[in-house]
Amino acid sequence: MHSPSSSEPSRPFLTWQRILDWATEHYRCRSFSKDERIPTRPGLLYLVQRGAVRLVGTAQISSSASQLMSRRANRTPEEAFLGFVGAGQPFEIVAQSPFTLQSYAHVDQTAVVWMYWHDLDNWPHFRREVLDAFRYQHQRKLLWLSALGQRRTIDRLLGFLTLLVEEYGEPSVSEEDPEVLRGYYLPFPLTHAQIGSAIGSTRVTVTRLMGKLRQKGLLINQGDNLICLPASSVNLLRS
Amino acid sequence: MHSPSSSEPSRPFLTWQRILDWATEHYRCRSFSKDERIPTRPGLLYLVQRGAVRLVGTAQISSSASQLMSRRANRTPEEAFLGFVGAGQPFEIVAQSPFTLQSYAHVDQTAVVWMYWHDLDNWPHFRREVLDAFRYQHQRKLLWLSALGQRRTIDRLLGFLTLLVEEYGEPSVSEEDPEVLRGYYLPFPLTHAQIGSAIGSTRVTVTRLMGKLRQKGLLINQGDNLICLPASSVNLLRS
Structure with missing residues (x-):
């Protein structure tokens, strides 16, 4: 089983500490309380430092197009739970029609660090780990789709x-x-x-x-x- | 919108041609007819050269555990369509319980090239593109999960x-x-x-x-x- 966190356990920890220091220094970290929305922008990379993040998708379309206006006013749009991102894991949100993705702190004191992709130029090994983590998450989502x-x-x-x-x-x-x-x-x-x-x-x-x-x-x-x-x-x- | 194929249109094509040459030289490419199963192994990376690949998931578990043996004998296990991989796109299959992933040629004359991840050491830019493509596929699967x-x-x-x-x-x-x-x-x-x-x-x-x-x-x-x-x-x- 490919698991990005299990390879070379010592170095990632050091890099991780250096990234956290860098993030603190540049005001790129924040703590969230349970169910608080984590504001995200496409093009930015987010890392969960502590706690857990919940990914949620919202549908912007509906098959009942003619009733769209009236129904939208009356009900909250349907939100789908899309999974967790645990501590040490990266996530990104690329907004897309016809669905919108959002992230929430799933537990209290969830801390998130963010950076531009080019900030990772300083840590090429870590960039590789982040990309491998997305590879892994992608495989897990394929299994999830199999379940659904x-x-x-x-x-x-x-x-x-x-x-x-x-x-x-x-x-x-x-x-x-x-x-x-x-x-x-x-x-x-x-x-x-x-x-x-x-x-x-x-x-x-x-x-x-x-x-x-x-x-x-x-x-x-x-x-x-x-x-x-x-x-x-x-x-x-x-x- | 992040699209890995749209960045620097000229270079990827050259790299792509070089990879195809390398694959031909090393007998790492093969053509499949419609609905033929593409044999895969975890740890290998596959690239669709021509045609389209269909990803399919099969459930190994069932809530009706007691009837498991008799039902399995009578019916084919439920297969779920998990998406396409188009020409120029990478895929990989990491076998996993309780679901198994498989790939099939979706159209006739689908050609696939394969390599070990370390083969990409020769093409670091291309490796980056492959990883970005998985990032992109992952985002699409999140939208898919929103739909489902x-x-x-x-x-x-x-x-x-x-x-x-x-x-x-x-x-x-x-x-x-x-x-x-x-x-x-x-x-x-x-x-x-x-x-x-x-x-x-x-x-x-x-x-x-x-x-x-x-x-x-x-x-x-x-x-x-x-x-x-x-x-x-x-x-x-x-x-």
Whole structure:
């Protein structure tokens, strides 16, 4: 498995520290509170220093063109959850019709650093890592599209959750015996409405189908309403 | 709009020719007929020299775990259409559970060249272009995910078709008056089953909804069953 963060663990850390120093010195970093929008501009590169960023897409078109004006006034446009960008990972937002991409702090104290691409001329190795990270993210999105291509909503849901936990999961151990691995859980909260917006479904349907998955033992309970999958069904990417 | 192919039009062509010569010399190119599977290995980089490649994802998991064995035996696993890779564009396949990615020649005489990433050490500028192309493809997939997050299947369908035509569309002119631009059409055939597999729906539903879009004038007729959208609803990326 190609994982940009696993190659040469020592050097990236040094470079990373140097980049953070540079960003502080040039006022190119900022901290955001939970669900605060992170303003972005095309052509700029963003790095998540701490916390997690949530990418969201908004549709500008609708098949019900004639009702467009009246409906737009009455409802918020449909937002789709497009994934997380974790600490140490880069992201960029290239605005595009007919959809608009936006980024939000997913947890409190999410810190983001930004730069122009040409600023990376000073750190050619780091530029290479950033580009490799985008290669990796691209491959993950292809898998995500594979999940969303499935006809049954419950299959889309399970595929989607499995991919997220594979990428960001933390081990969940049994309360009685900390030696026993129950499974892996997603350390970020994710509402049923957000899950629905990712898989083309509704909050109500997601709640119902998650109950079904729980009954089948394909989803297990975890504190704080976090999502947890049994260890047998997850291949952690960072192992 | 960031478009890797539009920067410095002369040099890439020269590099491209040199790479093709190198590939021919090292037996690293091959031509495929329509729907033939293109064998790939993780760690290798592929470039489409001619024609178009279709990326497809296959699910290895199912929420109906208990019925898994019997159902697998009876049906082909669900394949999802994940997009095209056009001439001059790179692709790579990093196999992953719980989904498998595969590539097929989408049209006859699709020619593909392959190399190891370290082969690109000879062409650092070209490596940069390849990585930028993946950055671009990644952004397009985020838009695609935005389309698939919409609740109504007809909205997912229209968003999906609009994104494809934006990227690969060719102008379609009126038969009576070649000065009149009717719209933009997708130059590759795409079956309703393939469209359904991309948007989490079925062939039957896609056929019905495409009829609806045609009635509303959001989709127009084009010869050879090709997909055509009215000019007003498309912002061509290569203009």
